Amino acid sequence: MNEHGALRTDVLIVGAGPVGLTLACDLARRGVSCEIVEREATAGRASKAKTIQPRSLEVLDDLGAVEHVVRHGVAGLPLRFHDSSGRVVDRPSITLRARSSFQTPYPDPLWIGQFDVEHALRERLRQLGGSVEHRAEAVGLVQDRDGVTTTLRTPDGARRLRARYVVAADGGKSTVRRLLGLRLEGETRETERWYIGDVTVDGLARDHMHVWTSDEGMLALTPLPHSDLWQLQAPVPAGTQPGTPTRELYQRLLDERNAGVTLTSATWLSVYRVNIRMLNDYRRARVLFAGDAAHVHTPAGGQGMNTGIQDAYNLGWKLGAVLGGAHPDLLDTYSAERAPVARTVLASSTHKLDRTTLRLGDDADKLGAALAELADDALTTGLGIRYGSRLDDRAEGPVAGDRAPNATGLRGPGFSGDLFDLTRGPQWTLIAFDNDDPALTDRAGSFPLHVHRIDTADGILDGAGAYRRIYAPSRGELVLIRPDGHIAARVPHDRAADLFGALPFAAPVR
Ligand SMILES: Cc1cc2nc3c(=O)[nH]c(=O)nc-3n(C[C@H](O)[C@H](O)[C@H](O)COP(=O)(O)OP(=O)(O)OC[C@H]3O[C@@H](n4cnc5c(N)ncnc54)[C@H](O)[C@@H]3O)c2cc1C
Structure with missing residues (x-):
């Protein structure tokens, strides 16, 4: 108990839907002390979302939760149209395989019930030593300069829990949002x-x-x-x-x-x-909003759960860094990066719904054509999402802000695998291409950063040339990849100092 008469944790997550569970897994693997509470007595059984997109599959892979989803999901479920006279017309699946230039191990969206995705995340959380407290409902919340005190209603009566941060992952009707007097802006x-x-x-x-x-x-x-x-x-x-x-x-x-x-x-x-509604700012001091608590949209294009999972993934490493000593302003970048994504998803899914609604009473040809347009591979797959504006005028290869694409066929001393095998985990990753400057490893020593050298004498070999083809690196070039797999910076070999300057937010190793 502390001075507020409440038990303590670093992060309280309110709501154990797919978004709260994703964040709980990410924080647990970072060793952040975290509680996750859920007002319902048992895990959700409703299907709700029924497709998981390539970028969310990459997130689950990084968190160690993808296997169950891949085993239980189905790619490319075809459509069969029936009319009242019994005529049947078959059409291909309305999901869209991501184009090969995205370089993902998971190009196909998978059909799967939301409860199965939640199951995978719960299991992973259990393996990481965490668990959901059921029948614990957030009913009161007061924040001050140092933390947030949440009142939880449980079968044993009310209790207070003091956390340094609270994440509201409590769905479209978010109690936390109401307790803070915030409204989702938009239309119903x-x-x-x-x-x-x-x-x-x-x-x-x-x-x-x-x-x-x-x-x-x-x-x-x-x-x-x-x-x-x-x-x-x-x-x-x-x-x-x-x-x-x-x-x-x-x-x-x-x-x-x-x-x-x-x-x-x-x-x-x-x-x-x-x-069709959202919060313009996902942060209110020490309370952060994620998933449906921050944005709700039409089901056209299957984006709600996926956008929320990707919110949690953007937030997890930032919370971990701030709790480890990084400047709290880092948390402002969460809303700055994720709210524009939701805004785009809202606009696009509304446009798609409106187009499809016009066709709801039509035959297989017209309705089928409208349904086939629900997916577009840059937005719905989540692979084309980039953070920040494109400052780089690089003609080839990904730039700062882009998701770092995978490169296959790497091998080196004691290693054989893909770029994603190097980036997997809660740390930052620095890829040094044909660069054996020992200072890189020395400087990295004070950050949670893994340095990998590609195509140096004793480094990893780009055996199939995939890294060179996809990244088009100059000799000695450095690519800094954030814990959520987006590129933080790309600099030539003589600007390594700038790159370490791009790490102001990375927490020092504890
Ligand atoms: C018909 C339908 C189809 C959909 N199809 C898709 C699709 O194909 N693809 C897609 O990506 N998305 C889809 N969605 C959207 C998707 O279901 C949601 O976006 C997703 O559930 C949001 O997850 P969440 O964790 O933010 O919130 P939720 O899943 O709503 O979870 C919030 C949790 O918080 C708990 N809670 C609420 N208040 C409290 C409190 N005060 N204290 C403690 N716990 C609390 C709730 O019980 C709940 O378990 C669909 C939704 C519907 C309804």
């Missing part, structure tokens, strides 16, 4: 509502996503891999109020479309209302 589409649910059915092949076209609007059933569940989605017809979502109602929606499908059970039934 009161008339655009969707029935949604997780159901089991008889009589349908699980190797396709099925879409029934009708004047009433489409109805989609998507198989959730490694389960017997299907996610059902259908628009509430324009000008009508949604009925209470029940299995009987959803059966009627199918029958109206002559689907010939029987719903046998339902584990989640809900009505979804389109919200």
Whole structure:
């Protein structure tokens, strides 16, 4: 107990959805003391998000949580359109494989229920020694200069928890946001509502996503891999109020479309209302917002969970650095980098939804064409996201702010693998190309920084020439890669001092 009569931790994460769990894993592997609380009694069982994108897969890989997701996910689920006369038209998946120039080990978005992604993260958190405290609801919050005191309602009564920072990952209706008197700015589409649910059915092949076209609007059933569940989605017809979502109602929606499908059970039934809103600033002193607590958008393009996972990944290393002694202003860069991403996602997913809505009552050709345009590989895959403006006029290769692409086929003393094998982990990485200046390693000594030399006499060999092809480095060039895999700086060999100057925010080794 401390002077405020509360137990202490460095970071309290409110909410154990995919975003809170991602952050908890990242902080746990950094050795940051952290608590994660969740008001529900058990892990989430609703499918909600059903695609995970390439950049999020890279994040999970770095955190050590990707294996379960890759094993349970399905790439390229094709579409089967049905009309009321029984005509069937097959189309390829609406997900888009990332173009090869992104150089990712995970080019394919995977179809997978959100509960399965959360499962992978929970398991990883457990391996890292952490766990979620269930039935603990944040109901009060007071912050001062040194920390935040949160009141938690638990079955054993209320208790207070003092943390140096609180991260609100408590979803679209964020209690923390309300407690601080903040509002998401934007619009709610009161008339655009969707029935949604997780159901089991008889009589349908699980190797396709099925879409029934009708004047009433489409109805989609998507198989959730490694389960017997299907996610059902259908628009509430324009000008009508949604009925209470029940299995009987959803059966009627199918029958109206002559689907010939029987719903046998339902584990989640809900009505979804389109919200297009965000916070302009994700930081309020010692409280930071991530995921749906910071931005909510239309499901078009499948971006909510993915944007949130990538928020957490941007925040984790910054919190770790500040708690380790780096200047707290580093935390301002979190909102500065991530809010513009959400703004772009909001604009793009709204535009896509509007285009698709016009086609909801159309046939397979027109609706299929609209659905096929939901994915675009720079934004939806997350691989084209860059932080900061392009200061570099480099003609070839990635620049500061870009995600550092992978390079395969590296080998050296005791090592054989990819660039991502070198960057994996919570540290910064410095790649020195054809540069054996010993001072680099000496200077790096005071930072959590791994130095790797490529194409020096006793360094790693760029065996297949992939690093040279992708990065187009000059002789002696240095590439500094942040813990979240974005390039912090690229400098020629004689400007190593500038590069170490670009590390003001990296915490000294504790
Ligand atoms: C129909 C539908 C389809 C979607 N499809 C996709 C898709 O294909 N791809 C995609 O990326 N996204 C999709 N999304 C969006 C995605 O589900 C969300 O963006 C994602 O769940 C956000 O994660 P989160 O962790 O921020 O919040 P949540 O998942 O909402 O988690 C917040 C957690 O905080 C807990 N909590 C709330 N208040 C408190 C409190 N006071 N104290 C303690 N705990 C609290 C909640 O119980 C919850 O567990 C879809 C959403 C819907 C509804």
